[in-house]
Amino acid sequence: MAKIIINQENFFHNLNQIVLKTGSKEKVAIVLKDNAYGHGLTIMAALAAAYGITEAVVRNQQEADAVRDYFKRVLVLGDVARKDVVCTYAINSLDAISLAEEGASVELKVDTGMHRNGIVVSELQEALQAVRQKGLHLVGVMTHFRAADELDSSYFWQKKQFDAVKEQVKAEGFADVRFHSHNSAAILRTQHFNEDLVRVGIAAYGYSELPSMFHTPPLKPVMQLVAQRVATRRLQKGECIGYGGSFEAPYTMDVSTYNLGYGDGWCRGDAATPFITAEGFPILGRVSMDLISLPTTQDEICIFNNAQEAARHFGTISYEITTALSPAIERVVV
Numbered sequence: 001m002a003k004i005i006i007n008q009e010n011f012f013h014n015l016n017q018i019v020l021k022t023g024s025k026e027k028v029a030i031v032l033k034d035n036a037y038g039h040g041l042t043i044m045a046a047l048a049a050a051y052g053i054t055e056a057v058v059r060n061q062q063e064a065d066a067v068r069d070y071f072k073r074v075l076v077l078g079d080v081a082r083k084d085v086v087c088t089y090a091i092n093s094l095d096a097i098s099l100a101e102e103g104a105s106v107e108l109k110v111d112t113g114m115h116r117n118g119i120v121v122s123e124l125q126e127a128l129q130a131v132r133q134k135g136l137h138l139v140g141v142m143t144h145f146r147a148a149d150e151l152d153s154s155y156f157w158q159k160k161q162f163d164a165v166k167e168q169v170k171a172e173g174f175a176d177v178r179f180h181s182h183n184s185a186a187i188l189r190t191q192h193f194n195e196d197l198v199r200v201g202i203a204a205y206g207y208s209e210l211p212s213m214f215h216t217p218p219l220k221p222v223m224q225l226v227a228q229r230v231a232t233r234r235l236q237k238g239e240c241i242g243y244g245g246s247f248e249a250p251y252t253m254d255v256s257t258y259n260l261g262y263g264d265g266w267c268r269g270d271a272a273t274p275f276i277t278a279e280g281f282p283i284l285g286r287v288s289m290d291l292i293s294l295p296t297t298q299d300e301i302c303i304f305n306n307a308q309e310a311a312r313h314f315g316t317i318s319y320e321i322t323t324a325l326s327p328a329i330e331r332v333v334v
Ligand SMILES: *Cc1c(COP(=O)(O)O)cnc(C)c1O
Pocket: 031, 033, 077, 144, 182, 183, 184, 185, 199, 200, 201, 202, 203
């Protein structure tokens, strides 16, 4: 099977760029959801902790249990709130408050304009009362930007909405509540970070999907995908490769198969517009479930060292390329 190489130096470099914005490591929560965006959950948790990060964000209890020993606090985005000394739970609806276990630490997610989930602003008062009645600890109040990566005004409009939310929460007498709204795009574009925490995902892994006019700090991709040679053969002119025989050798050529396919979460794509590997080899013919063919005899091949470039080829974003890679692929830290 292919291998994912994790570059510790690049990860720390990216975290440094975020810390320059927040002013301290304590204000950075590393988002580790979905197997750390495909980078490997416990590997990235250990590296983040070694760097000095004390806060993490995950998707569910299972992920939280896998990383809880590395952090002071773990925010669980999508699971039922229970009483726990390490975990806090995002509350996405009024229903989630009634489901929560008494004594649980919760962070209210407020919908300031993304309209995906969260307490709507008109229900905030009701939610705060319900939190009190239920005996929950309100640890945080958060929101999520719908377009921090776009050059429009909604980022500022949502910020304003959230400022009003902050005032309302304080006016209700809740003290020691942390407020956070920034994801990667928001922290990369802001020059005046003044909240308690940033929830940083993709930027820590080395990518910015912001348009270039935002002058974002230089980030370095953390992940490299490499594959190993399985077999080599010499094709004569006119011989075809793989399912459908969609690639026909234009001349005598040496071709090898490598241990990567769509079963590993690699995109199958369209054989008519082949993906070109980092070293310049086009994938020949169709991608199989566990194999690809390349015009080389190298024992090991770097498929990509920049998921954003791969994403561009496949018409998607860096998040999808890295997150799709199977958890079964071995991750190695260098
Ligand atoms: C995934 C997620 C983030 C991180 O977003 P990035 O764009 O990867 O930085 C932050 N907050 C919430 C609520 C998320 O779901």
